[in-house]
Amino acid sequence: MRFRNVLSIGLLISLVGVLSVSAAPAPSVQGGQGKLQYNEEQQYKNAVYHISGVEKEISAHKSFANVLQKDPSKVNMGQIQGASKDLGLLYQKLENAQKALNAIATQNNDVAAAKAKFNECKKALDDIKKIYDGAGSAMEKSLSSENFPDLAKNVEEMRTLRKVYNQQVWFEGDPEKVKTMWGKLKDNKAWADNNYKKYEPLLKNGVRGAIDFETEYKMFNTYTKKFENEAEQYVQNVAVGISAEITQVLENAKKCKDEKKLAWFTGGIKQELDKIKNEVEVMKARPEPLANISQIENDYKKTDTQIKEMAQQLKEEIIASVEAPQDVYNGGDKGELKGMIEKEWKRIYPNDKIMDIRFPSAQWDKKEGWQWDSGYSRWEYYDKAVMPARVIVQSDDKIATVYCAFVNKDNVSNKMNVGAETKSGEYVVEEMLVKNYK
Numbered sequence: 001m002r003f004r005n006v007l008s009i010g011l012l013i014s015l016v017g018v019l020s021v022s023a024a025p026a027p028s029v030q031g032g033q034g035k036l037q038y039n040e041e042q043q044y045k046n047a048v049y050h051i052s053g054v055e056k057e058i059s060a061h062k063s064f065a066n067v068l069q070k071d072p073s074k075v076n077m078g079q080i081q082g083a084s085k086d087l088g089l090l091y092q093k094l095e096n097a098q099k100a101l102n103a104i105a106t107q108n109n110d111v112a113a114a115k116a117k118f119n120e121c122k123k124a125l126d127d128i129k130k131i132y133d134g135a136g137s138a139m140e141k142s143l144s145s146e147n148f149p150d151l152a153k154n155v156e157e158m159r160t161l162r163k164v165y166n167q168q169v170w171f172e173g174d175p176e177k178v179k180t181m182w183g184k185l186k187d188n189k190a191w192a193d194n195n196y197k198k199y200e201p202l203l204k205n206g207v208r209g210a211i212d213f214e215t216e217y218k219m220f221n222t223y224t225k226k227f228e229n230e231a232e233q234y235v236q237n238v239a240v241g242i243s244a245e246i247t248q249v250l251e252n253a254k255k256c257k258d259e260k261k262l263a264w265f266t267g268g269i270k271q272e273l274d275k276i277k278n279e280v281e282v283m284k285a286r287p288e289p290l291a292n293i294s295q296i297e298n299d300y301k302k303t304d305t306q307i308k309e310m311a312q313q314l315k316e317e318i319i320a321s322v323e324a325p326q327d328v329y330n331g332g333d334k335g336e337l338k339g340m341i342e343k344e345w346k347r348i349y350p351n352d353k354i355m356d357i358r359f360p361s362a363q364w365d366k367k368e369g370w371q372w373d374s375g376y377s378r379w380e381y382y383d384k385a386v387m388p389a390r391v392i393v394q395s396d397d398k399i400a401t402v403y404c405a406f407v408n409k410d411n412v413s414n415k416m417n418v419g420a421e422t423k424s425g426e427y428v429v430e431e432m433l434v435k436n437y438k
Contacts, residue, residue, distance in 0.1 A: 034106040047100035047114050050093040054121045057090060061128045068135040076204040077143065080136045087132065090125055094118065143205055151202075151209045154195050158216040161188055165223040171234045175281035182231055182285045185224060192217055235286055238279045242296055245276050246303050253307040257314050265311035273307065276300055315431075322432040325390040325402060329359035337407050341389055344418040345405065355392040355400060355437060364409065383411035391420075392437065400437060402430045 036044060064083050068075060097118055104111055145151070164181065171178050196217050202210035249272040256264040280300050283293055290296075331337075338357050345354065364385035373380045387407040395401050404427045406419040423429065 034108045036104065036106050036108070036111075040104045040106055043100040043103045044111060044114065047097040047104075047118070050097035050100070051114060051117050051121060054090045054093050054097075054125070055117070057086070058121065058124050058128075061087060061090075062124070065128050065131040068131055072135055072139065073201070075135070075139075076206075077136070077139050078205065080132060080139065084129075084132050084136065087125060087129060090121075094122055094125070139205075143202060143207070148199070148202065148209075151199065151213070154199075155209055155212045155216065158192060158195070158213055158220060161192065162216045162220040162223060165220065165227050169227065169230070171231065171282050172275065172278050175278040175285070178231065178282050179285040181227065182287065185228070186287065189224065192220055231282075231286075235283050235290070238283060239290060239292075239296075242276065242279055242283075243299065245272070245279075246296075246299050249273060249276065250303050250306060253310050257310045260314060260318065262311070262314050262318055265307070265314070269307060269311075273304055277304075319399065319431045320433055320436075322402075322430055322436065324356075324392065324432060324437050325358050325360050327356075327358035327360070328362045329387070330362075334359065337387060337389070340407060340416065340418050341391065341405050341420065344420045345391055348420055349393075349423075353394045355394050355434075357405070358390045358392070359387060360390060361388050366411075368411075381412065385409045385411060392432075394434060395431070398434055400432050400434050402432060404428060 061083065064075075064079075068080070097114075101111070101115055101118065165185075169178060169181070195213065199207075199210040199213055203214055249269065252272065253265070253269050256262075256269060277300065280293075280297055283290060283296065286293075337359070341357050342354060345352065345357075364387050366383070366385040368381075368383040370379045370381055372378075385408075387409070389405040389407065391403045391405050393401050393403065404422045406422075407416060408419060409416045
């Protein structure tokens with residue numbers, strides 16, 4: 001760990017080792033006191049000045065030492081180091097006082113009192129230094145990186161959470177993301193708060209990793225508050241109109257059924273239902289459920305079921321009305337064309353049960369003319385023809401599916417091929433009842 005204020009207290013230790021006032025020889029007494037020479041009197045005043053300066057500051061150091069003993073959590077390493085530095089200055093004053101006292105040869109009661117006060121201050125400083133050293137050592141040990149092995153990992157985890165809640169959220173379009181973010185928010189906040197509290201001692205002492213954690217933590221709190229506000233506003237807005245949405249989509253579905261617009265059930269009606277479903281999912285993600293959320297969800301599910309039943313009924317009506325495609329082509333190559341289509345179809349869809357292959361057109365659809373070949377820089381003659389077909393495949397005992405197929409013929413090269421990959425895309429696919437196959 002690295003701290004903002006790093007102090008070497010070697011000077012303090014060296015000073016403590018040399019401060020000592022030897023016992024005074026018996027004073028030359030005249031009226032109970034030996035008279036000081038002028039130079040000695042100046043040294044005495046100098047000693048008293050420094051000792052008094054120490055006395056004035058000892059009280060504050062004792063108070064600080066008392067805090068260290070009773071509640072060290074209120075103090076950081078920089079404060080301990082600063083106090084130790086100040087204590088070193090007091091030892092320096094005592095050293096100056098010691099030199100002055102040692103320069104006084106004459107002894108009297110005043111000098112003896114000064115020496116006694118010197119020793120009293122020296123003992124007080126030594127006691128305080130012992131407390132400072134102990135507290136500093138204990139704090140340095142408590143702040144060791146060994147006690148915070150997950151700091152770097154937690155910083156990255158906090159940064160990730162901050163980014164998660166800082167992203168743009170499309171509430172209606174991504175309800176699963178909203179559910180996850182909202183559902184885990186309480187636990188994420190608890191994790192962040194607990195770790196912030198864990199790293200508070202490091203923060204007090206300016207440890208870089210802890211400062212990084214605090215930066216991410218504060219931004220996380222800002223973004224989660226923004227997310228909660230936006231999510232709550234979205235839910236409240238949706239709650240106002242969702243019942244009307246459910247009613248409206250049901251009316252739209254009834255109209256589509258009456259007008260036999262089956263495609264709308266997989267188009268516009270489905271989009272409306274998906275929108276309502278997503279709105280319900282986001283409303284359910286709210287940590288404190290709305291009072292009427294159960295009723296809203298039940299209304300949606302009931303409507304969804306009704307609409308699916310309408311679509312199925314309409315589908316069955318339409319299927320029942322579909323007749324088998326006509327088979328009107330009677331060209332001499334009909335058998336050959338049918339065989340080509342059957343072979344290609346079975347190659348692509350080996351599991352299909354082909355009921356029949358029919359040709360709804362009486363003749364080939366021919367196209368001929370001249371086209372420019374940019375590769376060879378010349379006009380080329382083309383003569384092509386297409387024979388459309390319908391492949392009837394049995395889907396189950398009741399339903400058959402009618403697919404498109406094509407035989408493509410190049411009359412110039414006299415080559416033919418079959419187009420049979422027609423189960424998806426823009427090709428028409430119809431369903432019919434097996435019993436309607438004639």
